[in-house]
Amino acid sequence: MHPAFSVIGFTVASGAGYGLFILLVLAEVYGFADIDVPVALSAGLLALVLISGGLLSSTLHLANPKQAWRAFFRFKTSWLSREGVFALVFYPLALLYLIGVYVNDAQANGLVAFVGLSAVVIALATVFSTGMIYGCLKTIRQWNTALTPTNYIVLALATGSVLLVLILAFAGKDSKTMAGIAIALLALGAMTKAIYYFWIRTVIGPTINTATGFTQGKVRLLDTGHTAGTFLTREFSYQAQHSLLTQLRIVVFALGFVLPIALLAFMILAWSSGWVALVGVFAMFAGITAERWLFFAEARHVVNLYHGAQHT
Amino acid sequence: MKALPEFEKRSQQEVKATTCYMCACRCGIKVTVENNNIRYIQGNRDHPINKGVLCAKGNAGIMKQNSPAKLHAPLLRKAGTERGAGEFEVISMDRALDILEARLRHIRSTDPLKLAYFTGRDQMQALTGFWASQFGTLNWAAHGGFCSVNMAAAGLYTTGYAFWEFGDPDWDNTKYFMLWGVADDHASNPIKIGLEKLKRNGGKFVAINPARTGYQAIADEWVGIRPGTDAMLALSMLHVLLKNDQFDWEFLIRYTNAAYLVVHTPGQIGHGLLLRDEAGNPLVWDQVKGMALDGTQPNISPALFFEGEVQGQPVKSVMVLIAEAYLDEQYSPAKASEICGVPAEQIERLALEMAHIAFKESIEVDVPEGWIDWAGRKHYKFIGRPVSMHAMRGISAHSNGFQTCRAIHFLQIMLGTVDVPGGHLAKPPYPKHIPPAVKPAKDCAPNTPLRTPPLGFPTSPEDLVLDENGKPKRIDKAYSWDAPLSNHGLMHMVISNAVKGDPYYIDTLMIFMANMAWNSSMNTAETQQMLVEKHDNGEYKIPFIVVSDAYHSEMVNFADLIIPDTTYLERWDTISMLDRPISEPHAACDAIRQPIIKPEREVMPWQEVQVELGLRLGFPALTNPDGSRKYKDYQDFIINWEREPGIGFLAGWRLDEEGNEVPLRGKPNPKQWERYAEEGAFFAYHLPENTRYYRHANKDYLELAKSAGWVGSTKQIVIELYSETQQRFKLAGQGLYAGPMPTEAHHKERLSQYFNPLPFYYKPLEQCRIDEDEYPFYAVNQRPMFMYHSWDSQNAWLRQICAQNYLYMNRQRGESLGLADLSWVWVESHHGKIRVQLKLIEGCQADTVWTWNAIAKQAGAWGLKAGANENTKGFLMNHLISELLPQQNDALDGVTNSDPITGQAAWYDLKVKIYPAAETGTWPLFSTIKPLPHAQESPDLLRYQTHAAVNVVRSMEDVLERGSVHDGNRGTSGSKTV
Amino acid sequence: MKLGLVVDLDVCVGCHACAVSCKQWNTSGMSGALTDYNPYGEDPSGVWFNRVRSYEVGDYPQNKTINFPMSCMHCEQADCVDVCPTGASYKRVEDGIVLIDQDKCMGCNYCSWACPYGARELDRSTGTMKKCTLCLDRIYDERLEEVDRQPSCVITCPAHARHFGDFDDPDSNVSQLVRERGGYQLMPELGYSPTNRYLPPRVTRLIPTEDVSKKSLISSVKEWVNKMVER
Numbered sequence A: 001m002h003p004a005f006s007v008i009g010f011t012v013a014s015g016a017g018y019g020l021f022i023l024l025v026l027a028e029v030y031g032f033a034d035i036d037v038p039v040a041l042s043a044g045l046l047a048l049v050l051i052s053g054g055l056l057s058s059t060l061h062l063a064n065p066k067q068a069w070r071a072f073f074r075f076k077t078s079w080l081s082r083e084g085v086f087a088l089v090f091y092p093l094a095l096l097y098l099i100g101v102y103v104n105d106a107q108a109n110g111l112v113a114f115v116g117l118s119a120v121v122i123a124l125a126t127v128f129s130t131g132m133i134y135g136c137l138k139t140i141r142q143w144n145t146a147l148t149p150t151n152y153i154v155l156a157l158a159t160g161s162v163l164l165v166l167i168l169a170f171a172g173k174d175s176k177t178m179a180g181i182a183i184a185l186l187a188l189g190a191m192t193k194a195i196y197y198f199w200i201r202t203v204i205g206p207t208i209n210t211a212t213g214f215t216q217g218k219v220r221l222l223d224t225g226h227t228a229g230t231f232l233t234r235e236f237s238y239q240a241q242h243s244l245l246t247q248l249r250i251v252v253f254a255l256g257f258v259l260p261i262a263l264l265a266f267m268i269l270a271w272s273s274g275w276v277a278l279v280g281v282f283a284m285f286a287g288i289t290a291e292r293w294l295f296f297a298e299a300r301h302v303v304n305l306y307h308g309a310q311h312t
Numbered sequence B: 001m002k003a004l005p006e007f008e009k010r011s012q013q014e015v016k017a018t019t020c021y022m023c024a025c026r027c028g029i030k031v032t033v034e035n036n037n038i039r040y041i042q043g044n045r046d047h048p049i050n051k052g053v054l055c056a057k058g059n060a061g062i063m064k065q066n067s068p069a070k071l072h073a074p075l076l077r078k079a080g081t082e083r084g085a086g087e088f089e090v091i092s093m094d095r096a097l098d099i100l101e102a103r104l105r106h107i108r109s110t111d112p113l114k115l116a117y118f119t120g121r122d123q124m125q126a127l128t129g130f131w132a133s134q135f136g137t138l139n140w141a142a143h144g145g146f147c148s149v150n151m152a153a154a155g156l157y158t159t160g161y162a163f164w165e166f167g168d169p170d171w172d173n174t175k176y177f178m179l180w181g182v183a184d185d186h187a188s189n190p191i192k193i194g195l196e197k198l199k200r201n202g203g204k205f206v207a208i209n210p211a212r213t214g215y216q217a218i219a220d221e222w223v224g225i226r227p228g229t230d231a232m233l234a235l236s237m238l239h240v241l242l243k244n245d246q247f248d249w250e251f252l253i254r255y256t257n258a259a260y261l262v263v264h265t266p267g268q269i270g271h272g273l274l275l276r277d278e279a280g281n282p283l284v285w286d287q288v289k290g291m292a293l294d295g296t297q298p299n300i301s302p303a304l305f306f307e308g309e310v311q312g313q314p315v316k317s318v319m320v321l322i323a324e325a326y327l328d329e330q331y332s333p334a335k336a337s338e339i340c341g342v343p344a345e346q347i348e349r350l351a352l353e354m355a356h357i358a359f360k361e362s363i364e365v366d367v368p369e370g371w372i373d374w375a376g377r378k379h380y381k382f383i384g385r386p387v388s389m390h391a392m393r394g395i396s397a398h399s400n401g402f403q404t405c406r407a408i409h410f411l412q413i414m415l416g417t418v419d420v421p422g423g424h425l426a427k428p429p430y431p432k433h434i435p436p437a438v439k440p441a442k443d444c445a446p447n448t449p450l451r452t453p454p455l456g457f458p459t460s461p462e463d464l465v466l467d468e469n470g471k472p473k474r475i476d477k478a479y480s481w482d483a484p485l486s487n488h489g490l491m492h493m494v495i496s497n498a499v500k501g502d503p504y505y506i507d508t509l510m511i512f513m514a515n516m517a518w519n520s521s522m523n524t525a526e527t528q529q530m531l532v533e534k535h536d537n538g539e540y541k542i543p544f545i546v547v548s549d550a551y552h553s554e555m556v557n558f559a560d561l562i563i564p565d566t567t568y569l570e571r572w573d574t575i576s577m578l579d580r581p582i583s584e585p586h587a588a589c590d591a592i593r594q595p596i597i598k599p600e601r602e603v604m605p606w607q608e609v610q611v612e613l614g615l616r617l618g619f620p621a622l623t624n625p626d627g628s629r630k631y632k633d634y635q636d637f638i639i640n641w642e643r644e645p646g647i648g649f650l651a652g653w654r655l656d657e658e659g660n661e662v663p664l665r666g667k668p669n670p671k672q673w674e675r676y677a678e679e680g681a682f683f684a685y686h687l688p689e690n691t692r693y694y695r696h697a698n699k700d701y702l703e704l705a706k707s708a709g710w711v712g713s714t715k716q717i718v719i720e721l722y723s724e725t726q727q728r729f730k731l732a733g734q735g736l737y738a739g740p741m742p743t744e745a746h747h748k749e750r751l752s753q754y755f756n757p758l759p760f761y762y763k764p765l766e767q768c769r770i771d772e773d774e775y776p777f778y779a780v781n782q783r784p785m786f787m788y789h790s791w792d793s794q795n796a797w798l799r800q801i802c803a804q805n806y807l808y809m810n811r812q813r814g815e816s817l818g819l820a821d822l823s824w825v826w827v828e829s830h831h832g833k834i835r836v837q838l839k840l841i842e843g844c845q846a847d848t849v850w851t852w853n854a855i856a857k858q859a860g861a862w863g864l865k866a867g868a869n870e871n872t873k874g875f876l877m878n879h880l881i882s883e884l885l886p887q888q889n890d891a892l893d894g895v896t897n898s899d900p901i902t903g904q905a906a907w908y909d910l911k912v913k914i915y916p917a918a919e920t921g922t923w924p925l926f927s928t929i930k931p932l933p934h935a936q937e938s939p940d941l942l943r944y945q946t947h948a949a950v951n952v953v954r955s956m957e958d959v960l961e962r963g964s965v966h967d968g969n970r971g972t973s974g975s976k977t978v
Numbered sequence C: 001m002k003l004g005l006v007v008d009l010d011v012c013v014g015c016h017a018c019a020v021s022c023k024q025w026n027t028s029g030m031s032g033a034l035t036d037y038n039p040y041g042e043d044p045s046g047v048w049f050n051r052v053r054s055y056e057v058g059d060y061p062q063n064k065t066i067n068f069p070m071s072c073m074h075c076e077q078a079d080c081v082d083v084c085p086t087g088a089s090y091k092r093v094e095d096g097i098v099l100i101d102q103d104k105c106m107g108c109n110y111c112s113w114a115c116p117y118g119a120r121e122l123d124r125s126t127g128t129m130k131k132c133t134l135c136l137d138r139i140y141d142e143r144l145e146e147v148d149r150q151p152s153c154v155i156t157c158p159a160h161a162r163h164f165g166d167f168d169d170p171d172s173n174v175s176q177l178v179r180e181r182g183g184y185q186l187m188p189e190l191g192y193s194p195t196n197r198y199l200p201p202r203v204t205r206l207i208p209t210e211d212v213s214k215k216s217l218i219s220s221v222k223e224w225v226n227k228m229v230e231r
């Protein structure tokens, strides 16, 4: 699939935003980090900025944005619609929660905690929906797996947790517990990603033979019936160099997981500095952006079979 | 179901019938027009050719009508500018006609040969030929010479009709169909309709073609032959038929000259001619009487095989000669296989399969009222041999194409499948007597019409168009020793000859509807040079070039005067039975075009230009003795002009003495155009059942044909296996002819080598004059089904399908040469080289490469913008093909690269070598043609529609309420359209 | 009703008539105009509802060429409809035709991702997704003659390789063809249950030759005995 930067930006940013918000609420409600009002508000605001920026960027790829408001109507069947509805519902909850935190002087209990935890559920549902937007597509075997929503959720939480570490560290708070959680989430992310990469290596599903119905003998494309590209080739025929894909996977693990984990460990064991966390955040976003880019670039839509691919 | 909205405002639409012109197939169309724009073009279900279907091109008519390359006004090359520089001034139509009239008047009154008038693939050759005859120039021809005259000639000299558009397989009854060298062909839709019918009826389809695309894709058996070797394949199958005694004795004896006796006196004058009685009738050996008798009589029992002495002359029957020729080991499947690359077993099997179908699965069509044969005998059945064939340019575009095509006809004749049920059927006005009784005009004089048409059918050297020194009289050297039976002229030689002044210089070259500066010229780059070549005194070697075109083609750029034509949807036109027929085998048909769209440009149909010029120049057929006009205009002329009493351009709705409408023959009907327009723009006369087969020997048919003016006599048309015409020319070459004979050695050699009374295989000429090891690949073209020659690249829809052509090569062969798929390669012939992009495929014979024809375009032409793929990546094979034979410093250097018998351009004799190129992009590149003065920039975005779209709205209720389509609640939760 | 098409691969010659016919009908039809980009320049392209591809099966010389037209299959399990967030995409209850309401589509491309058959193309100038309508604006138009109430691509096909009809009706032409010729679905394993079916190439009958091959073959003229045939 063609890796559209608006979609990559959207999923990475909003995922991190939701993750950050989720961890903020959980940390506050369950008290495993020292959250005061400035920390809560800056984390909450950062989360909302990331989420909103992501959502805005996702509308960039709409060809007819004036009808975008209709996207909420098919909640019954469309994960895209569900994502939109959840995203919409999230805002009032998130704002209410932040107001509650502010008014309550960072005491997340009672109603505030309820609102916060509701926002967490909705945020998780949103991220799950985002994952399912891709995960439900039978046309793309690299996506059509439970690993897709799992990855989306785990990476959202992992990126969010690192952001929270960053904020805690700059606020001069103790970030060790959160760093530990982040390490765990990153490790989980690395693991699910590793499983994913291993899993998509196995070619399954339709082939050019089942696509055409000619199952005896080699089938080769003779002519696509058009000289220049079409909507289909532009949208679906993207194919990156194999070497680039391998290199990027190294980037994903090195920058996305290993380096942040190492830096977080360093923060826990040696020197808990916001600057170290910042380096970790940059590394992580570079890595996760690469991950997201690969997520699209490695996805092979079955329509490619009709354009000559032997399998997807 | 809720009512759907009204999608189309019918009250604002009008449907009119006319005839398609996106190619030369001439299908019937119904055009829906909305506000002078085309809403929709649909096939006319009642039409004989297409029966309602339409091809890709026909469906794209809207985008041809809307082409940005349409010409808008007459153009004159600006004084003081160079020809080809693209500097034109817009002039009025009156002025354009005045200029042309003055020029033509001078030529006509001094030396009519100074006008060379060549017309392309139009379907009004009857009109342009008539015009040339009236003008008085011999120098007229249509496109057949570079197209497929080999097919026409071979057929008309053998069976009295031909492949091409003169006959059709009996699709309803055939059980075995063999297709030789055809990609899309003129019978574009009919072949597709027919192939489906064949397959639905369980028939077998065998395709002989080095490439497997298009029709060959659906063939039951694909025979990937080496180009140029089909005669070998056909004659080897004939060998198998003979060896197994599988041929139709009755058919041969009754309907062909197989039993005729041939004088066998090698080395003497008269050798190889038929033995005739005093009255000139050919003789056969009668088995009952034990003597030679007039072989044209009925009720005799000719011996098919006879060898002996008659009238003191050693004679052999034709069949003996046939058996001797083709039983020869050189035609055995094993030997043939070495040449044509088809496995010997396959050759043998195919021949026997045909024999099985012809003789073991023969069919009978009952004729309750009976049919009467040429001799007056009544029969109640038509016996059918349901094997049929069709062949076209894969056969004709070779310098051995005439003999090859005859070889294919031989197979048909041996199997008895000529104009019989299930076989290959003639289309009225064919069959004709063999050959048709028209001789080419030989003489011309100022202000005098020709006595006969410029083109005709020679039967002996006496009929050639030569001056007293034996030199060609025609500018294209048609009917000279170079190409004696060039029935369609040699249009591809005109420019080259005229520029060399060989045989003479001309004054004006008038070209109608042919892109001679691009794809219909061999050797395009040099042709463009020739078009601008000057004498030392600065005068152009071709002083004046007039082009009638409807679009901004490459040729237009080289014109001095451009007469802009209408498009096919803007004019009156006739598709006449005097021309190439659109008949069905069982119906005589013709058609018209009528204006559908009003042109908003200063354009004039060439038809009208023709008639107007003729009137102005005072052509005798168009004017009264006092010089006044006989006809008002083109429409008036078409209705009222008669070739002979009762026969005019249109055969439908003529009038009898009482003024009733009658078909085929009758007085002019002033309402004829209206009647056509009312009746779907075509006329069909369905032949009575008893005249549908065996028409070469069917008395009822022949009488009908004579009364309709299709044939000159009701005598049996005897199929000519043995061609005396061929033998006469061969004798002339051998110095054994009692009449005109060539004087130059190479002509003698040509005639004695290539003319032969029985078809045979010889290696194509180009291939005999190059080092075949150096140029190992055969290089041929195919017509893409979705493009017509050069003119469809201006079509915004069709060019999306193909804007770039590739060189297709067999994958295994390519890989063995280290050539990668999609890499750029050099392709080099004896004549030139080009750089092209390669595609490796399976469906290509291993020694052959091919490409789609005429995709490449010169930059700036056809309304195409800079960077158009046709220009930057497409290529023409024409650059590799020379109009002359490969140069060897001998007398043949100046001889046309054509079939030595018919002058058919030998496009597909080309051989090439192929090697990797370091650079990419097509080469050679041509300069960019300047936009014409009236041209507007072609748009970057096209949103064609004749009315705003009427959307079907899904109700909000449905959007909100409906569950998943997976829920299985289809039909219950209910989508509602409002 | 379950309306759809049958495409006969045994006779499709790959002429593109159906594709162009679809283009000309639909550009002024209910989802028109079908925009063309760079129509006279480099890399011309545009919106089409029907595209014809060609494949080669097997290696030379045992190769076969297959021409393969494809348009919307009007799937029974049309995920393209389910994924559409706006409700612009829907499957008609009465006949199973999958349509896009041009007034509701926001151009997110999502449905095209869900379509395995490449049947949906975005029109960049309206920003909306477009696809085969099964010529809804022809097939129910009672002002057309009955024979003309068929999709444009079907009426035009010179090889009669395209058939239109109701798959719910076991006696319809399409149901019969599917039964008799083994009509199949493309990529059935994806579970979309496409309505359109493809007819595989027919198996060629074997033509006997023993009855026309002689045991002792003729090798010269002398071996023939003339037959008495009256002219």
Ligand SMILES: Nc1nc2c(c(=O)[nH]1)N[C@H]1C(S)=C(S)[C@@H](COP(=O)(O)OP(=O)(O)OC[C@H]3O[C@@H](n4cnc5c(=O)[nH]c(N)nc54)[C@H](O)[C@@H]3O)O[C@H]1N2
Pocket: B023, B024, B121, B147, B148, B180, B181, B182, B183, B184, B185, B186, B187, B188, B208, B209, B210, B211, B225, B226, B227, B228, B229, B230, B391, B392, B393, B394, B395, B398, B780, B781, B782, B783, B784, B785, B786, B787, B788, B789, B850, B908
């Ligand atoms: N769509 C479309 N239709 C057209 C035209 C067009 O431009 N486009 N042009 C029209 C014109 S002017 C003409 S003349 C006709 C020509 O119609 P066709 O006869 O179909 O002409 P070509 O496309 O030249 O096809 C020649 C075929 O013969 C094969 N071939 C080449 N050499 C040999 C050989 O030696 N032996 C055999 N057995 N096969 C060989 C080629 O692979 C190719 O398939 O088409 C007419 N119809």
Ligand SMILES: Nc1nc2c(c(=O)[nH]1)N[C@H]1C(S)=C(S)[C@@H](COP(=O)(O)OP(=O)(O)OC[C@H]3O[C@@H](n4cnc5c(=O)[nH]c(N)nc54)[C@H](O)[C@@H]3O)O[C@H]1N2
Pocket: B120, B121, B143, B146, B147, B148, B512, B513, B514, B515, B516, B519, B520, B521, B548, B549, B550, B551, B552, B553, B554, B555, B565, B566, B567, B568, B606, B781, B788, B789, B790, B791, B853, B854, B876, B877, B878, B881, B907
């Ligand atoms: N390499 C190679 N070259 C070939 C062939 C091949 O197979 N290989 N095939 C040859 C054959 S068979 C043929 S027939 C020729 C065909 O070659 P051409 O006869 O040159 O055919 P087109 O390119 O279609 O050119 C016809 C011209 O007529 C113009 N025209 C179109 N409509 C109208 C109209 O309504 N009125 C007027 N006045 N003009 C109109 C077009 O704009 C165009 O300029 O090509 C030959 N050239």
Ligand code: SF4
Pocket: B020, B021, B022, B023, B024, B025, B026, B027, B050, B053, B054, B055, B056, B057, B058, B059, B188, B189
């Ligand atoms: S074959 Fe196609 S282009 Fe040619 S006349 Fe028929 S419909 Fe028109």
Ligand code: SF4
Pocket: C007, C011, C012, C013, C014, C015, C016, C017, C018, C019, C052, C067, C069, C156, C157, C158, C159, C160, C161, C162
């Ligand atoms: S029109 Fe018919 S034969 Fe031509 S490509 Fe379409 S389905 Fe095939």
Ligand code: SF4
Pocket: C071, C072, C073, C074, C075, C078, C079, C080, C081, C098, C114, C115, C116, C117, C118, C119, C120, C131, C192, C194
């Ligand atoms: S073919 Fe594609 S667009 Fe058509 S119904 Fe099936 S999934 Fe939807």
Ligand code: SF4
Pocket: C083, C084, C085, C086, C087, C088, C089, C100, C104, C105, C106, C107, C108, C109, C110, C111, C112, C128, C129
């Ligand atoms: S592009 Fe239009 S029809 Fe397709 S999913 Fe998006 S809104 Fe629905």
Ligand code: SF4
Pocket: C021, C022, C023, C025, C026, C049, C050, C071, C072, C131, C132, C133, C134, C135, C151, C152, C153, C154
């Ligand atoms: S049914 Fe209509 S819309 Fe669909 S492919 Fe055929 S012509 Fe196009």
Ligand SMILES: [Mo]
Pocket: B143, B146, B147, B148
């Ligand atoms: Mo031609």
